[in-house]
Amino acid sequence: MNPQFFGTAERSLYGVYHPPRARVAKRTGVVCCYPFGQEYMRSHRAFRQLASLLTRAGFHLFRFDYTATGDSAGDSREVSLADWREDIGHAIDELKAMAEVERVALVGLRIGGTLAAQVAAEREDVAQVVLWDPVVRGSEYVAELLAASDDVQAGRPSGPEHTVGVMGFPMTPAFRGELTAIDVPTAPPAVSARTLLVVSAERPEFAALAQAMTQRGTRVVTQLVPSPGNWGEVDDNGSALIPVALIQAIVQDLTTECA
Numbered sequence: 001m002n003p004q005f006f007g008t009a010e011r012s013l014y015g016v017y018h019p020p021r022a023r024v025a026k027r028t029g030v031v032c033c034y035p036f037g038q039e040y041m042r043s044h045r046a047f048r049q050l051a052s053l054l055t056r057a058g059f060h061l062f063r064f065d066y067t068a069t070g071d072s073a074g075d076s077r078e079v080s081l082a083d084w085r086e087d088i089g090h091a092i093d094e095l096k097a098m099a100e101v102e103r104v105a106l107v108g109l110r111i112g113g114t115l116a117a118q119v120a121a122e123r124e125d126v127a128q129v130v131l132w133d134p135v136v137r138g139s140e141y142v143a144e145l146l147a148a149s150d151d152v153q154a155g156r157p158s159g160p161e162h163t164v165g166v167m168g169f170p171m172t173p174a175f176r177g178e179l180t181a182i183d184v185p186t187a188p189p190a191v192s193a194r195t196l197l198v199v200s201a202e203r204p205e206f207a208a209l210a211q212a213m214t215q216r217g218t219r220v221v222t223q224l225v226p227s228p229g230n231w232g233e234v235d236d237n238g239s240a241l242i243p244v245a246l247i248q249a250i251v252q253d254l255t256t257e258c259a
Contacts, residue, residue, distance in 0.1 A: 001016055001017070001018055002017040002018075003016050004016070006091075006094045007072075007087070007090050008090070011067055011072075011073065011083070012072065012073040013065065013066075013067065013072045013073070013087055013090060013091070014070060014071035015062055015063060015094065016062070016063045016064070017060070017061070017062050017099075018052075018055045018061040018062070019055065019060060020055050020057075020058045021056050021058075022056060022057060022058035025059075026059045026060070027101055027102070027103070027259050028059070028101060028105055028127050028128070028258040028259060029061065029095045029096065029101040029103075029104045029105070030054055030060070030062070030105045030106075030107060030254065031061075031062050031092055031095055031104050031105070031107070032050070032051070032061065032062070032063045032107050033107065033108035033109070033113065033115055033116045034063075034064075034065070034066070034109065034112050035109045035111050035231065036069075036079075036110070036111050036112075036169070037145070037166055037167060037168075037232075038148070038166070038168075038169070038231075038233075039109070039110050039231040039232050040069065040070070042232070042240060042241050043110075043241065045240040045241075046109075046240070046241060046243065046247060047063055047109075049242055049244075050107070050247050050250065050251070051063060053248070053251045054251055054254065057254075057255045060099035060101055062091055062094065062095040064087070064091045066079070066083070066087045067079070067080070067083045068083075076169065077170050077172055078172070079172070080174070080178065081175070081178040084115055085115055085118055085119050088115060088116065088119045089119060089123070092104050092106075092119075092126070102125065103125050103127040104127065105127055105128035105129070105258055106120055106126055106128070106130065107130040107250060107254075108131060108132060108134065109134075110132070110133055110231055111134075111141070111179075112132075113130070113131040113132050113133070113134030114135045114136075114184065116130075117134070117189045117191055117195070117213075118189050120189070120192075120193050120195075121190050121192075126191075126193045127194075128193055128196070128257055128258055129191055129195045129196070130196045130198060130250055130253070130254070131195060131197045131198070131209075132199075132250065133199055133200055134184075134197070136182075136184050136185065136206065136209045137183055137184070137185070137205055138178075138179045138180045138181055138182030139180050139183075141179060141182070142179050142180050144232060145164075145166045145232075146158060146166075148166055148232055148233075149165060149167075150165045150166070150167065151165045160177070161173055164176070184209050184212065185205070185208040185209055185212040186212075188209070188212040188213045188218075189213070189216070190216040191213065191218045192217075192218075193218075194219045194257060195218050195219065195221070196221050196222075196223060196250070196257075197209065197220055197222045198223045198225060198246060198249055198250055198253075199223070199225070200224075200225060200227035200243060202224055206222070210222050221253075223249055225243070225245050225246040225249045227243035227245065228243075229241045229243065
């Protein structure tokens with residue numbers, strides 16, 4: 001495991017490179033795309049477990065923090081989905097240069113999955129996309145965030161013109177607007193890479209997502225792996241959520257599909 005900083009002088013990003021631990025390395029690398037806020041905190045150990053299993057299977061893997069999150073530079077009050085999409089692109093380029101792989105697979109959880117699909121639609125070097133419980137409709141996602149908001153629960157102003165605290169993470173009006181604008185079934189990305197939609201529960205929005213992307217020409221494979229827990233909640237287990245069966249399903253799929 002090799003921690004490092006990468007990106008540009010104006011935007012320094014923190015990442016961790018995991019080299020393969022198998023005798024034969026895969027020719028495809030894996031870039032992990034994290035979710036936002038409390039979901040980021042709750043999924044950290046799950047991504048560590050995913051990284052361990054994928055490197056054992058021979059993958060080069062790269063985890064990183066978006067601009068203004070984790071250990072990357074930036075002001076948390078200026079987070080932007082547009083910047084985060086650029087960050088994913090920088091992470092892809094960094095892994096390709098380090099590991100000398102020509103193609104990558106993107107594994108994105110929640111909003112990370114949504115961003116991964118958008119980035120994959122713009123690049124030719126993405127061989128596989130894994131959408132893990134992705135955010136499908138931004139308005140519903142924002143409603144979930146507001147329901148968990150410290151400001152809302154305290155009765156402080158929480159209209160679209162206000163910055164709202166969500167479990168310690170600020171959601172600015174600009175960022176809220178970007179999130180609300182997401183409506184993947186209405187405007188699905190045309191992803192040329194094979195796409196695995198792996199979900200922990202059967203929901204109408206996931207079916208709508210698969211149908212919309214298929215109609216745009218994306219080869220979508222849906223896999224339901226029932227898993228308890230909510231990515232956005234805080235529980236008594238240190239806020240970690242590790243859906244072992246679902247993680248193993250992702251590893252099996254990537255191992256089978258990627259050279």
